[in-house]
Amino acid sequence: MLKIWSMKQKQQQAANADAAATGIKKKKVTAAQLRVQKDVSELSLPSTMKTEFPDEDDLLNFTLTIEPDEGMYKGGRFHFKFEISQDFPHQAPKVKCTQKIYHPNIDLEGNVCLNILREDWKPVLNLQSVMIGLQFLFLEPNASDPLNKDAAEDLRSNREGFKRNVRSAMGGGAVKSQSFDRVLKS
Amino acid sequence: MSPSAVVPGELGSGAAPSRWSFRDKILLSTGPFTHEMFEPSEEAVAALGEMQILVIGAGGLGCEILKNLALSGFKKIHVIDMDTIDVSNLNRQFLFRHSDVGKSKAEVAAKFVEKRVKGVSITPHNCRIQDKDEDFYLQFNSIICGLDSIEARRWINATLVNMVDEEQLQEGISDSLKPLIDGGTEGFKGQSRVILPTMTSCIECQLDMHAPRAAVPLCTLATIPRQPEHCIEWAHIIAWDQEKPFPDVDNKLDNDDPEHITWLYQKALARAQEFNISGVTYSMTQGVVKNIIPAIASTNAIIAASCCNEAFKLATTSNPSLGDGENNYMMYSGNEGIYTYTFKHEQKEDCPVCGQKAKDLTVDPEWTLQEFIESLAGRADAQLKKPSVRTAEGKSLYMQSPESLELKTRPNLEKKLRDLVENGHELAVTDPAFATVSFRFAIHYR
Ligand SMILES: [Zn+2]
Numbered sequence: 001m002l003k004i005w006s007m008k009q010k011q012q013q014a015a016n017a018d019a020a021a022t023g024i025k026k027k028k029v030t031a032a033q034l035r036v037q038k039d040v041s042e043l044s045l046p047s048t049m050k051t052e053f054p055d056e057d058d059l060l061n062f063t064l065t066i067e068p069d070e071g072m073y074k075g076g077r078f079h080f081k082f083e084i085s086q087d088f089p090h091q092a093p094k095v096k097c098t099q100k101i102y103h104p105n106i107d108l109e110g111n112v113c114l115n116i117l118r119e120d121w122k123p124v125l126n127l128q129s130v131m132i133g134l135q136f137l138f139l140e141p142n143a144s145d146p147l148n149k150d151a152a153e154d155l156r157s158n159r160e161g162f163k164r165n166v167r168s169a170m171g172g173g174a175v176k177s178q179s180f181d182r183v184l185k186s
Numbered sequence: 187m188s189p190s191a192v193v194p195g196e197l198g199s200g201a202a203p204s205r206w207s208f209r210d211k212i213l214l215s216t217g218p219f220t221h222e223m224f225e226p227s228e229e230a231v232a233a234l235g236e237m238q239i240l241v242i243g244a245g246g247l248g249c250e251i252l253k254n255l256a257l258s259g260f261k262k263i264h265v266i267d268m269d270t271i272d273v274s275n276l277n278r279q280f281l282f283r284h285s286d287v288g289k290s291k292a293e294v295a296a297k298f299v300e301k302r303v304k305g306v307s308i309t310p311h312n313c314r315i316q317d318k319d320e321d322f323y324l325q326f327n328s329i330i331c332g333l334d335s336i337e338a339r340r341w342i343n344a345t346l347v348n349m350v351d352e353e354q355l356q357e358g359i360s361d362s363l364k365p366l367i368d369g370g371t372e373g374f375k376g377q378s379r380v381i382l383p384t385m386t387s388c389i390e391c392q393l394d395m396h397a398p399r400a401a402v403p404l405c406t407l408a409t410i411p412r413q414p415e416h417c418i419e420w421a422h423i424i425a426w427d428q429e430k431p432f433p434d435v436d437n438k439l440d441n442d443d444p445e446h447i448t449w450l451y452q453k454a455l456a457r458a459q460e461f462n463i464s465g466v467t468y469s470m471t472q473g474v475v476k477n478i479i480p481a482i483a484s485t486n487a488i489i490a491a492s493c494c495n496e497a498f499k500l501a502t503t504s505n506p507s508l509g510d511g512e513n514n515y516m517m518y519s520g521n522e523g524i525y526t527y528t529f530k531h532e533q534k535e536d537c538p539v540c541g542q543k544a545k546d547l548t549v550d551p552e553w554t555l556q557e558f559i560e561s562l563a564g565r566a567d568a569q570l571k572k573p574s575v576r577t578a579e580g581k582s583l584y585m586q587s588p589e590s591l592e593l594k595t596r597p598n599l600e601k602k603l604r605d606l607v608e609n610g611h612e613l614a615v616t617d618p619a620f621a622t623v624s625f626r627f628a629i630h631y632r
Binding site: 032034035037038040044045053056058087090091092105112118147 | 343
């Protein structure tokens with residue numbers, strides 16, 4: 001095993017001089033950014049999902065648009081804001097829906113109940129898995145993890161009524177006197 | 187309260203040689219566990235005093251570490267911490283007194299230990315670790331971290347890995363290699379580990395050792411809270427955004443603003459009453475919102491002691507240290523009795539920090555980015571067919587995907603390399619064909 005500290009102060013000084021001679025002040029990307037670059041360049045999204053980066057140099061902040069091509073939310077266009085912290089992937093990305101929508105697992109502020117965004121997040125998961133998870137919420141809204149209690153109750157008790165509510169909310173209408181954003185593509 | 191009045195028999199170096207007699211037994215003679223390369227001598231004692239060591243963090247762990255280093259015979263110590271002393275620190279950060287509240291932790295800690303242990307010099311740096319450059323870190327023989335932030339750990343880790351001069355190392359000169367000793371505690375649990383940057387598993391390789399904070403499903407908070415903490419989290423995550431109680435500050439929550447915490451506390455209390463839950467208090471609210479993990483003085487003492495023993499062994503080679511052979515990670519759990527486990531955490535080949543050293547690449551500055559990218563495909567050691575390229579400073583030069591980034595970065599393909607990258611700077615390259623690896627290239631112009 002090498003003797004790590006050789007106690008050769010002369011060599012130490014030589015090394016310092018070398019470093020000074022190069023004289024390049026390198027500002028490095030953080031480990032979180034490096035990991036996000038990997039995640040982002042490996043995204044392989046179906047045609048129903050698109051990302052948009054307002055600043056191409058800032059990979060930590062972007063939006064995801066989901067346009068489900070089947071299920072009850074077909075025809076809608078849903079926007080999510082992603083905020084990734086310097087603790088990524090130790091911490092999950094922060095994700096919020098930027099529209100007011102009628103969905104059992106998304107509240108009126110845009111908070112999303114998706115297990116891998118909170119209690120089941122692990123550093124081995126990547127952005128792709130989060131995006132696929134979000135899309136899944138539109139294909140299979142789930143009444144057992146309610147964030148919007150009314151919507152969850154509607155889904156549980158009256159599936160057809162729930163579908164009608166989804167359609168009218170997506171068109172910008174009101175459900176039980178609560179108005180929603182218009183999210184239809186056309 | 188005067189510190190020097192407390193301990194009987196003030197032990198200056200000259201006044202009482204007995205302070206060092208037990209340590210000197212280790213350095214002036216051999217024993218059954220002595221490292222094979224160690225030669226006991228007065229020089230070993232003197233060398234210890236010449237070691238430059240940096241302590242990052244002057245909090246619960248940092249106070250212990252500074253005290254231990256000084257009492258082990260390290261004489262050239264630096265300490266860096268940007269924080270000021272809060273009254274809540276005083277129960278365990280024993281270098282601070284009530285009259286120090288509001289002052290720099292690094293400065294007060296340095297002064298205290300210098301005063302108590304004669305002959306030791308402690309240089310305080312009252313700033314963020316990110317404010318210092320490589321030249322600063324190069325002056326030390328080793329670095330000890332006593333931090334509670336993962337972000338700061340990852341930063342210093344990546345910095346030290348980048349500093350390693352591979353060529354020198356191969357010639358047997360290890361001066362650019364700065365062993366990193368990292369201590370951490372959470373309540374009754376803790377760990378200490380030694381990292382030889384690029385040679386052994388690094389903080390980034392070990393990221394999965396930090397369990398993410400246990401979280402309760404959002405829908406539980408929203409619908410069926412069971413514990414007082416659930417009510418506080420509900421107020422914090424959901425009610426705050428819903429009710430936007432402080433429009434004057436853009437509804438940005440300030441963890442240190444008593445008005446904000448009071449608002450959350452009252453919301454949480456009302457919700458707890460609604461669900462028949464008891465136990466919500468103001469200080470619990472503060473703790474949940476700030477994610478305060480209870481710090482236990484004795485856990486800090488145990489982990490700091492382990493870190494300083496490793497520093498001592500590394501500095502003197504008197505005994506094998508963590509990281510020196512098989513093992514590099516010691517975990518300690520005092521939750522139920524005492525349990526420690528020491529093991530080898532393997533370096534990860536695909537670690538984004540230490541897995542790939544930057545390769546030197548000599549290129550023509552007149553090349554376009556397009557030509558450069560095509561040249562990467564032909565390289566035998568990389569064969570990157572669809573590389574995405576960003577500078578080490580975080581500028582996206584070309585991203586193959588997603589579509590929106592490809593469109594935005596496509597105009598760069600026509601540009602000359604010399605207009606995009608400075609000579610000597612690094613590029614980070616990822617390619618979907620190498621799902622787990624990113625490549626780094628240091629660009630040198632012909
Ligand atoms: Zn690593």
